[in-house]
Amino acid sequence: MSDKRLTFKKRLHILKHHYRGKKMAPAFNAIHTFLFAPDETTHSGSHVRSADDLKRTMNTVIMALVPVLIFSMFNAGYQHFSAINGFPENFSVMEHFLTWDNFWIGIIKVIPLLVVSYGVGLLIEFIFAVIKGHEVEEGYLVTGMLVPLIVPIDTPLWMLAIAVIFGVVIGKEVFGGTGMNILNPALTIRAFLFFAYPTWMSGDKVWVYEARERAEQIAEGATNIDAISGETVLGFLAQGKGAEMDTIYSTWDMFWGFIPGSVGETPTFLILLGGLFLVFSKIASWRIMLSAVLGSLVMGLIFNGVVDQGWITGNSPFYGLMSFDFWKHLLVGGLAFGIVYMATDPVTGAQTNRGKWIYGFLIGFMSVMIRVFNPAYPEGVFLAILLMNVFAPTIDHYIVQGNIKKRLKRLTNATIYPKDSEGEAKELKAETV
């Protein structure tokens, strides 16, 4: 092969060698190893060969997210057209949902969110890798995919960019980068958006494409367009409009995901499949998922019980959400999405097995509790997970200390039989040894 007809791989390789030891080296290394297998081999010592590296782990999670992303692109269009024309009478998936019109809305609204999330996030990762002189880490690959799925569809791109900068720098890089962060970066981004721009994150105008734009035009005096809106199931319940909600969305709608909400949080069925995929590929912890589901069911049952006892009546502001069937909490809002993809983050979650049960249970428990009692916004999954992220090291600490104590006690109570010089067994208490 002549020099002029180098392959892309060869060019990257030459570039990489050219920059070896220089400031920009991590950036070129990252591009090279992202696209191709590295050409370096270890020459000495024994080493474990395993395909199960960080990149593979991240890619598995992304694979579990792709169906959700594709569904959310169709749903973006479906919610938009349904808000304009009303929900179709005899709904058929092929005719009303999987259409090019729907997908086109997804392309123009969801793809830009994805591009901004990855573009800005990876840029920050590259900058920090170059400044700190380490290799670019894969940590952002999953975060970048999660972020567009957990924000409302009409989130302005510049807001998302600022939130991503904040989330990656303050949520991750200040702690030392991938693997060192206390808080889940995707949820840090979501929380930043929620506190910084609350009007873009709540209400009935943000979940459907164009709803906010139309409301603004009408406020300015436009008369040739109709106002559209799409309230989430939880929004309806928080306002005590549960009966009205029942006429619009059936439980199956909630399960399949044909409801308004953050871009990718609605398709409970696909999230369930993704969760099973992650459990069977041993990427995510089934203990966290199961205990979080149990936690939310327990809290839901408590609320249902309170309503059944008649302690909360119809004129209470909490009646709508408290009387919501306990198991339906899993079908609406971000609970399923949060449990499967974010509570199971191996970096920010609990590490010990018993710790995972406690951690997951409290996530489910508090998600439903915050959801019901949050006065401004009927959702709390991201707050619950962030809170438990903070407590995860404490939980692990006490689990480990408890284990040490238990074993120490077992050891000091044990009786051992060392042989003396004549070969006879002698009884000794361990503490005296």
Added chain:
Amino acid sequence: MGLLSKKDTNLILDPLADNNPITIQVLGICSALAITAELKASIVMAVAVMFVLGLGNVVISLMRNIIPSKIRIIVQLIVVAALVIIVDQVLKAFAYELSKTLSVFVGLIITNCIIMGRFEAFALANGPWRSFLDGIGNSLGYGIILIIVGFFRELLGSGTLLGFPVLGDPIAKTGLYATGYENNGFMIIPPAALIVVGIIIWVQRSRNPALVEDN
């Protein structure tokens, strides 16, 4: 500077950067979080602390040989409390709105660790002129951080500086708001101040690695 020897100059300049009471000694954080949502409040707080600390240091320094060491904390508290009450009354008389914004935080200057810290560490062992310079220096170091934090929080959180709408009118959508810009509600709440102070500490330490503690 002919007026000040090199040693005296350092008394003023050191707390501004390498020995800053907020970013290096991490004292006085409480008020830095509470009142920095507006630049104006930050400036008034900085001036108030400068008055209390400068004058208090002189008073303590003058009395340093007659204060029995067993009750010196009580004496120091009385001096600070007297000065803080003067500040509080002046604010109430001439800037009532502002004193409402600052609310209890003027009174809480009494418990500001920087003030008691300087009394204990400096004024009890040095003459009045040097104590005065030390008080001014430390309160400048405190004030400068307050003003930086207040600047960013007011600019990003409310789009104003000292109450002037520098970024345009958010309701009539003029200036920057015409392009779709929105105020950042996060900057209004106190946790934002913690993060801004944290970023200042981060920048300062990466510029001067000698400040980073070993552990």
